[in-house]
Amino acid sequence: MISGRSSAVKVTPVSKLLCELRITVMLFRRLARAALPLPLLLLLVLVTGCSLLDGGGSSASSHKIDQEEDVISSNGGGISNLDKLDSFMERGSGSQRVVHYTIEGDPVFTELRYEGGRLELSYDTTEDAFGSREVKTYSCNELVRTEEKHQLKYSLKGCEGAMGDGDLLTVSFDLGSQDKFEFILKYGFNLRNEINTVNQNLVKDMLNGTVIEISDYGLPVEDRQSIYRKLVLSNYLGEKQLSTSCNLKPYESYDLTVLINSAERHYAWSECDTGRDGKTMTEAADYIIGLVESGDTFLQLPAATGGVK
Incomplete structure (x- = not known):
């Protein structure tokens, strides 16, 4: 072997x-x-x-x-x-x-x-x-x-x-073998959207200066396993070269904190980060966002009423 x-x-x-x-x-x-x-x-x-x-x-x-x-x-x-x-x-x-x-x-x-x-x-x-x-x-x-x-x-x-x-x-990538797995993902313009499994909060930016927040948000077990798999295959524990700078106005940003067992990892980058690590982390973040935003809880929220400025 x-x-x-x-x-x-x-x-x-x-x-x-x-x-x-x-x-x-x-x-x-x-x-x-x-x-x-x-x-x-x-x-x-x-x-x-x-x-x-x-x-x-x-x-x-x-x-x-x-x-x-x-x-x-x-x-x-x-x-x-x-x-x-x-x-x-x-x-x-x-x-x-x-x-x-x-x-x-x-x-x-x-x-x-x-x-x-x-x-x-x-x-x-x-x-x-x-x-x-x-x-x-x-x-x-x-x-x-x-x-x-x-x-x-x-x-x-x-x-x-x-x-x-x-x-x-x-x-x-067996989530069941971990003692703890939680994450906080902030994303969008000025990081006003948030998926927070620590406090069980879900925040949606209405793009008009306001947000809608849902408390007691629970991510299904199968979704948590799927997200953990995606992060492992993205080598989230490895050292990352990421950049938060961007020459676009406005631009989307990402801020991800992962709590795994007794460790904590933090990553911050922008949509302008087209480096290898930036692309990998953007793909992982978009996967999480797509999974959550296609769920019943998020789909019940009203559509954003404002526009991007």
Whole structure:
């Protein structure tokens, strides 16, 4: 199972020595084909072999995490760039890297690549201090995306060798597993609309200088679960680069506070924020707004009588 935790055993000096010997022999054979002078050949084997031992067969640059392109699973802190994995599957070509962080905070890299109609994988644990610290390659028939009631799975199927089939990535959004989930969303011109599950208030801007407020507003359980799913898939726990500035007059703003268990997260941005995070958060907010405004409680409110100024 790709996403499983490696056993907590560090590399022993004997295994390091054997690894260095294998690397040295391999490099000597490859470099000898280049017909280099013997002194230079020995120097290259010595220097390169040691660097490969330290890096586990991958260059340092290959372990530089790309916050924009890599799919990053932060071990309880959310998953970013999940859409990149979906796009990779839709294309059926190219490559995509998935980075899992262990409990200790070490990255484990899985490189996916379509080759010859199959899915080739490189599983790299060389930066996992408590793992096997090696790079393994596998071949599978396909990567399958399956959404169940409270989780989303990306599973590897038809895999060869000792690896076998398994889950590459699992995203859980089971609201029932949380002790607390509440949110306050203010939106619209001057943030005069509000959906507040903390105080159970619903506020509608009438666009004429007045608002209508409903107390004891209860969001249905299925809607709360749906909203929680949307926020998880939007990686709401991740760091966001958002902007409240806007050159439009008037313009719509968003202000979202999420209370999850004992934590609280706050986000503020405007409709002019067209950055990656701005678009993602606007999509999540509009999803919540659409869900609430299509409900019976909101539909019973009178239509706004004013206009936007």
